[in-house]
Amino acid sequence: xxxxxxxxxxxxxxxxxxxxxxxxxxxxxxxxxxxxxxxxxxxxxxxxxxxxxxxxxxxxxxxxxxxxxxxxxxxxxxxxxxxxxxxxxxxxxxxxxxxxxxxxxxxxxxxxxxxxxxxxxxxxxxxxxxxxxxxxxxxxxxxxxxxxxxxxxxxxxxxxxx
Numbered sequence: 001x002x003x004x005x006x007x008x009x010x011x012x013x014x015x016x017x018x019x020x021x022x023x024x025x026x027x028x029x030x031x032x033x034x035x036x037x038x039x040x041x042x043x044x045x046x047x048x049x050x051x052x053x054x055x056x057x058x059x060x061x062x063x064x065x066x067x068x069x070x071x072x073x074x075x076x077x078x079x080x081x082x083x084x085x086x087x088x089x090x091x092x093x094x095x096x097x098x099x100x101x102x103x104x105x106x107x108x109x110x111x112x113x114x115x116x117x118x119x120x121x122x123x124x125x126x127x128x129x130x131x132x133x134x135x136x137x138x139x140x141x142x143x144x145x146x147x148x149x150x151x152x153x154x155x156x157x158x159x160x161x162x
Contacts, residue, residue, distance in 0.1 A: 014160050021150055023128065025143040028113055029102045030092035033068060038085035042072040049088050049121050068093050071110050079137055089134065090116035092143075112140040 008016070034045040043053035044065060054065060068091075092113040097104050114135045118124045131142045151159070 010160065014156055017151060017159075018156060019150065021148070023145060024147040026146055028092045028115075028143060030094050030113070031064075032090060032115075033065070033093045034088050034090050034118075035068075035072060036085060036088045037072075037080050037083040040080075042069065044069060044072075045088075049090070049118050064095055065093075067095060067111055071112070075138070082137075086120050088118040088121065089114060089138070090118065091140070108141040110138075110140050112138070114138065114140050114142050 032047050034047075034049045034051070036043055045051040045053050092108075092115055094104065094107050094111040094113075097107055114131050116124055116126055117130055117134060128142070128145075135142045
């Protein structure tokens with residue numbers, strides 16, 4: 001389950017995360033793209049899995065997506081052969097070292113960070129093990145983990161104070 005602290009009341013949030021193993025990820029500020037491989041070609045959707053794919057003419061003339069598209073095209077057939085057309089992959093894409101308002105000193109491997117996997121545009125997962133498996137397949141990174149584990153009472157008090 002993904003919970004953002006600003007989505008619920010503070011006391012409810014503290015109760016929800018008490019006695020649970022949690023994972024806190026870095027909030028990466030890049031460009032979100034959704035990709036899937038269908039009928040022998042890569043489809044790139046900006047921002048949302050339900051958006052229309054960017055057409056090849058736009059990809060050809062638009063500098064922004066060219067590196068991501070070129071990288072996807074370079075993936076070996078051993079990778080593309082095992083991908084299903086109903087599986088969509090969400091990446092944070094770094095076209096350069098400053099994709100948003102933050103300048104990054106290190107660009108992720110192949111300019112992509114895998115964040116989410118979606119099946120049939122309905123079932124989303126951020127399961128760390130699945131992300132790691134697909135990230136290895138794509139030769140990219142997953143979101144950097146800041147913390148993984150159960151919070152002790154002192155940590156919960158600090159979060160509550162914050």
